[in-house]
Amino acid sequence: MAVLELYTKYNRVWISDEEHVWKSAEIVKDFHSGDTVLELLLEDGSEYCYTVDPSKPQLPPLRNPDILVGENDLTALSYLHEPAVLHNLKVRFVESRIIYTYCGIILVALNPYKQLPIYGDAIIHAYSGQNMGDMDPHIFAVAEEAYKQMARNHKNQSIIVSGESGAGKTVSARYAMRYFAVVSKSGSKTRVEDKVLASNPITEAIGNAKTTRNDNSSRFGKYTEISFDRKYRIIGANMRTYLLEKSRVVFQAENERNYHIFYQICSCADSPAFKNLRLLSADKFNYTCMGGDINIEGVNDKKDLEETRQTFSLLGLKEDFQSDVFKILAAILHLGNVEIKNVGDDKSSLSDPHLAVFCELLGVSAEGLVRWLCHRRIVLVAETVVKPVPKDRAINARDALAKHIYAHLFDCIINRINTALQVPGKQHAFIGVLDIYGFETFDINSFEQFCINYANEKLQQQFNLHVFKLEQEEYMKEDIPWTLIDFYDNQPVIDLIEAKMGILDLLDEECLFPQGTDQSWLQKLYNYLQASPMFEKPRLSNGAFVIQHFADKVEYQCRGFLEKNRDALYEELVDMMRSSKLPFLANFFQEEEQNAAISKSVKVKPARPSVKPANKHLRTSVGDKFRSSLSLLMETLNATTPHYVRCIKPNDEKLPFEYDSRRVVQQLRACGVLETIRISAQSYPSRWTYVEFYSRYSILMSHVEADLNDKKQTCKNVLQRLIHDSNQYKFGRTKIFFRAGQVAYLEKLRLDRLRGACVTIQKHARGWSQRRKYLALRKAAIILQQYVRGKRTIRKTVTAATLKQGWAALVIQRHWRGYLLRQVYQVVRLATITIQAFTRGWIARKRYKKMIKEHKALVIQKYARAWLARRRFQTMRRLVLNVQLSYRVQQLRKKIDEQNKENRGLLERLTSLANSHSQTMEKLQGLETQLEKSTNQKASLEKREKKAKEDASLVSIEVDALSLFVSLLQFCLQRKQFLEKTFERQDHEAEVATLKEEIKRLKEERVILQRKLEEGAQANSDLQEQVIQLTKHVKLIPELRRDLNNLQNQRNNMERKMKQQMTSDESEKIYEVDDLLSAFEGLQKAIRILENHQREQKESYETQVEGLKLKMDHLENENSKLQNLFQEKSNVNENICQEVSRLSSENLVIPELKLQVSELQRQKQELEGLVEEQNRELTEITHNLQKKITEESSQRRYFEEKAEELEEAKRELQGRVEELEEENDHLKRQQLMENEVKSKLREETSRLTAENMDFDELLDQKDRLIKKLQTQVKSLETSQKGSAAAPAPHVNKKIESIKVISTFSSHLLFLKQRGVAVNMIPTLPAYILFMCIRHADYLNDDAKLKSLMNAIIGGVKKVIMSHQKDLEFLSFWLSNTHQLLNCLKQYSGEEEFLKQSTPRQKKNCLQNFDLSEHRQILSDLAIQIYHRFISVMHKTLTPTIVPGMLEHESLQGISSMKPTGFRKRSNSFYEESETYTISSILQHLTVFHSTMSHHGLDQGLIKQVIKQLFYLVAAITLNNIMLRKDMCSCRKGMQIRCNISYLEEWLKEKELQSSNAMDTLEPLAQAAWLLQVNKSTDEDAKEIIEKCCELSPVQIVKILNSYTPIDDFEKRVTSSFVRKVQSLLQDHEGSAQLMLDADYRFQVTFPFCTSTQALELLQVPNSLHLDFLNRI
Secondary structure, eight states: OGGGOOOOOOOOEEEEETTTTEEEEOOOOOOOOOOOOEEETTSSEEEEEEEEOOOSSOOOOOOOOGGTTOBGGGGGGSSSHHHHHHHHIIIIIISSOOEEEEEEEEEEEOOOSOOOOOOOOHHHHHHHOOOGGOOOOHHHHHHHHHHHHHHHOOEEEEEEEEEEETTTHHHHHHHHHHHHHHHSOSSSSOOOOHHHHHHHHHHHHHEEOSSSSOEEEESEEEEEEEEEOOOOEEEEEEEEEEOOOOOTOOOOOOOOOOOOOOHHHHHHTTTTGGGGTTTTOOSSSTTTSSTTTTOOOOOOHHHHHHHHHHHHHHHHHOOHHHHHHHHHHHHHHHHHHHHHEEOTTTOEEEEOOHHHHHHHHHHHOOHHHHHHHHHEEEOOOOOOOEEEOHHHHHHHHOOOOOOOHHHHHHHHHHHHHHTTTBBSSOOOOEEEEEEEEEEOSSSBOHHHHHHHHHHHHHHHHHHHHHHHHHHHHHHHTTOOOOOOOOOOOOOHHHHHHHHHHHHHOOOOHHHTTOOHHHHHHHHHHHHHHHHHTTTTTOSSSSSSSEEEEEEEEEEOOOTTTTHHHHHOOHHHHHHHHHHHHHHHHHHHHHHHHHHSSSSOOOOOOSSOOOOOOSSSSSOOHHHHHHHHHHHHHHHHHHTTTEEEEEEOSSOOOOOOTTHHHHHHHHHHHTTTTTHHHHHHHHSOEEEEEHHHHHHHHHGGGOOHHTTTOOOHHHHHHHHHHHHOGGGEEESSEEEEEETTTTTHHHHHHHHHHHHHHHHHHHHHHHHHHHHOOOOOHEEEEEEEHHHHHHHHHHHHOOOOHHHHHHHHHHHHHHHHHHHHHHHHHHHHHHHHHHHHHHHHHHHHHHHHHHHHHHHOOOHHHHHHHHHHEEEEEEEHHHHHHHHHHHHHHHHHHHHHHHHHHHHHHHHHHHHHHHHHHHHHHHHHHHHHHHHHHHHHHTTHHHHHHHHHHHHHHHHHHHHHHHHHHHHHHHHHHHHHHHHHHHHHHHHHHHHHHHSOOGGHHHHHHHHHHHHHHHHHHHHHHHHHHHHHHHHHHHHHHHHHHHHHHHHHHHHHHHHHHHHHHHSSSSSTHHHHHHHHHHHHHHHHHHHHHHHHHHHHHHHHHHHHHHHHHHHHHHHHHHHHHHHHHHHHHHHHHHHHHHHHHHHHHHHHHHHHHHHHHHHHHHHHHHHHHHHHHHHHHHHHHHHHHHHHHHHHHHHHHHHTTTHEEEEEEEHHHHHHHHHHHEEEEEEEEOHHHHHHHHHHHHHHHHHHHHHHHHHHHHHHHHHHHHHHHHHHHHHHHHTTTTTTOOTTTOOSSSOHHHHHHHHHHHHHTTTTSHHHHHHHHHHHHHHHHHHHHHHHHHTHHHHHHHHHHHHHHHHHHHHHHHHTOHHHHHHEEEEHHHHHHHHHTTOOOOGGTTTTTHHHHHTTTOOOOOOOOHHHHHHHHHHHHHHHHHHHHHHHHHHHHIIIIIIIIITSSSSOOOOOOOOHHHHSOOOOOOOOOOHHHHHHHHHHHHHHTTTTHHHHHHHHHHHHHHHHHHHHHHHHHHHHHGSSSSHHHHHHHHHHHHHHHHHHTTTTTGGOHHHHHHHHHHHHHHHHHHSSSSSHHHHHHHHHOSHHHHHHHHHHHHHOOSSSTTTTOOHHHHHHHHHTTTOOOOOOOSSSTTTTTOOOOOOOOOOOOOOGOOOOOOOOOTTTOOOO
């Protein structure tokens, strides 16, 4: 269709306007070819006549239909031109409060001058993994597209952020880098992404400043390369800077500031850390007070400095480096305060206290600095002259020094940051973020603006070529004939600047001449470049030149160009800085010298050879440096895939959401957005897929066309019928390409068809309404006519006689009817009385019978309750007696043990006394024999001497006994010391073991050590008791020694007397016999006294022993009686239980066996082979374990001997491990295959280490078990005589050791649903595990119970970790873990869990151990399984939510697609993916529910799971609504409410209404209602506030701003209505978050449910092959 045909009545156009640039007008009259005037009606109601030249009609641009206004992509507009772009941006920014808009490949970002809640981590995760056109425009979408293309195409990417100062470039670049840091975690300990983000505060502090346009303006260009490894995780970054504005250090315009870092350090001048810098307030330094106000509203410089220092530390820049940086910054401030004075003509001098501070801080000579600031050395051919300089030159030298020092400091900090951001690792790809200044034009433009605009020319050229390339690729991909498009090429401007005899070339040439001036250089420009069409000479100025840039003409003032290009500093000042005592400063200028000598920078080859410098020390000019760096940048960008972000300032006053059309259009022209629009508009700008076209324009199809199955052919037929000019559209492979205006024409046809349909509907509706009204009036008229005619007939026929007859008839009828009614009443009354009588009698009899029955029932209940009470009393009495018997048996055992110990002690004491007595008697008898022999003959003296010797030998034997006692005491002490040493050795072993074990086991080891110390203390106390008993025996030794001494004295006396008798005279022999007789009598008396004393002691001991024996016999008799009673009772109970279990098992098993015989036989054959293989593997594992256990025991002994050497070896190994890690990293970078091999080796090493630790734990358990068994053997030996071991009830076969139990646990924990057993009882593993726990409790074996619990928990963790993505496994073990937890609670014996248990279950409660701690550990494990289970379901359900809830049309015919832009068609190569619907979501939910139900999961847990899944559906759906403007429509609200109803029906079907899952969908339901409700009046606003209570104010406003009409019949939400709602929401409490946290987890609670399963009736099927499990 021709464009002129679109200028018809009611269509709207744009006309130019001075204030708003463009304004809208409506066509009043159709325009025809040849007309000279286009009649228009402006929006203010006035008429306007637009003149048109008939020969070359230049009509105003047409306005897009309202349905296309506010689109995410400007290329989706039918009319692509400047006013359409400007209006679309205004509608989105002002009305919808949306700051981002796509324009083809460009993201246009308008600065809102307000913090918006659209940059949180939830938003980042929402955009992560999404296609670019699927979500609303956002900087995160551009970052995601760059990241995705890097991973998909393995090509480097770049994001180019440009715009004016204050447009938000720095913030946009910062958010892009933050996105990469969040979505691509490095996974290393260095946290590179945090360092990358931390570099921003530093660069902003040293490179940003306040300007008149922006409070945080970047005064340099920055290109940041973020490096990624092969897994696309951040491994480092590198930063390049361009054209720092050094002049800002020494000069700031009014209302501007210097760089932020100066004000930050001045704010902390009073801080102790900055005292040595001698800082003052910022308003007292010349370099910081030039602009006037030193503060920025809302900025705390002191707090910012703290953040800057923290980021310095985070990047690894130490305090020394920071101190040097602050010294140099303070020195620059002091240098600015150095006052220079005039001294005579062309001379200057300075003497200022700030100069001394400057020299002190930088370590330079004050005299030399004063001299070379005020003098200049001129080198001539024959001599060197030192010449004084005037004040102006000296000030310039001072400022140049300050600028150079700051520039070097800036470069040094950037280099240090780059060094800190480098991490070992090979870079696989990178994404570059370019934050660079946009096109600038001011009233006075100088060298900085020239360089900036030169850079933008280069970037614009690269942008044009890229856009042209993308357009060509799109056409070739769709097989559309390609025609050359004419686009603006700015190569002539670039040649004007950088080519042969260009501006930069002439500038560098002029800088070579010492006497060169700006004016002479300008004259050269006039002479050489006057012929260029891009260069102009101003008419009214001789000190400027004009360049025609791609954006606009710019007039540059030549003043200062040469000085800024030279960037010169006196060599004498440079030499002084090199000689500084501050190495940090001296290195700056040393590096400058080296760089000047050996330059490796990129050089751009000029058109002709440039003039070589005469001075070899002349530095490279600023222009040359900038040209080289810019060339390097362009090479980098050309090697990457670029993504463009254009930042726009909506107004110069920094007002939030204020839109100045003039300022915006100026920036749009400068940043290339309009050029993109122009290129797109020249060909086929509107592009629709066939599906979109069919959905949108199916209303224009005929019935024949709509019935065709081939939608593509249908679209072609419709277009050929509607648009006859085939050049206005082209058919591609997947899309239809339209020229400008054709989509608007189709929209007009569609609107006309809808309008015609509406007229037809209205016609029939109004006709039906009028017919209804007509029929109602006709019916009313007929009724009125009937009444009127009836009245007339009555009046004609009625007389007086007829009236009397009628009255009489009425009287007769009245009496007759009364009589009949009275008769009927009497009959009814009589019948009623009769019925009442019989009924009351029947009721009374029934009541009487009931009372009799109740009386009899009370009598029966009385006797029954009495019998039950007696039975309960007898049962309780028997139970109490049993408890008493068991308690008494235990007490008697303890008493018997104590008595046995006492008896042993008494017996030992008695034997010792008997031995001593026998020895004494033997001694006395020997003395008697000696005396007898002495009296008979003297010759037997020798024999008596021999006998004396024998007595002496007996004395030596007694001495030997004493020595034996002493040695025994020494042995006890040695034994005590040995035990202490063994305990010390054990402590040392514990220390060695703790070195092997992990940190989390320290607490357990400490508990074990404490227990060992207690055992050692107990052993020590036993030894002390033995020592005390021995000391008691030792006390008898002095008495025996006294007796022996007495006897020895007597013998000596006797021998002495005998010798006297032998030497005496014969006369004295008469008296010898008498003396001997008297002595013998004395000895006999003494012997009799001793014998009596000994006899008395013996008798007393014998009586005591007999009493104890009698007492022990009595106790043994009582104990045997009690044991017999207990044995009889246990036998009876055992027989009863066996009989009951046998009968019940037979009753249960017989019918099941009949059904399962065939299946069990088949499974038996299949599993026998498996069992044999497992047995062989178990034997091999057992053999290996035994070998390893022996090896570990030997290793333990070796570790005990080498404890200290292990410490040193550990440190050496740690160092070696670090070296190996470094070598491993290096090898990773070299070869990927070696990396995989090493990863496998590390996994094997970790597995062997874990097995080694398990073996250590097994050894410790074995040792503890051996010690415990030894103590049990000792106790059994001592109590063997007193009592016999009680038999274990209900045990047919003894349960095996801990190894068998752990083997059973490992077998059972790897069990999955298999066979009929699991189908019969889903939680069978939980019951079996609990029965094992109960058996260990019955055996009262603490070690076995702990080992079993650890094996259960460890096994469950292992199986969950190995199957953490298996939904079936997670559901199965969640159910069994919960059931095991319930069993531990139900059988714990606690009252709160026993309320619903049966008496038999109460009897099976645990008796000896409190497992509350293990219950807590098991509960934590169940929570971990639950969260893992939820995560697996989330991962499965998430891809279906958005397509099923939002994109799929569950209500056919109500949705209508709108045109999409460039992003939608180019983001992803149209992949054919699976289509999800609401049925897909319901199917997933059904599968989840059936899986949980099949595994016997508790109903309460199922409800919690479903509630969590419904919350996920609501959160993801609502978040997508918030981030997708195309989803905010009335029809989409209807779609969402329909899908919610499907979810509600599913809940009713599964009987899960009580799960409160629908409450989680309430925010989504309210959002859907908000999309459908009217949004125009104050009542509507109040209703929205009342109904949308679950939505936050931010969400309500976002939905209202994003509301998008699908058709022209719908109305947009006005800004006044949104403001009204916001005013009502001010007092509304709610979250400030825009997004719901989709990862939020409701707190899970595990409900306790009493199990009705009888443990004694459980059957373990043989098909499970749990042969090591014995039935008890």
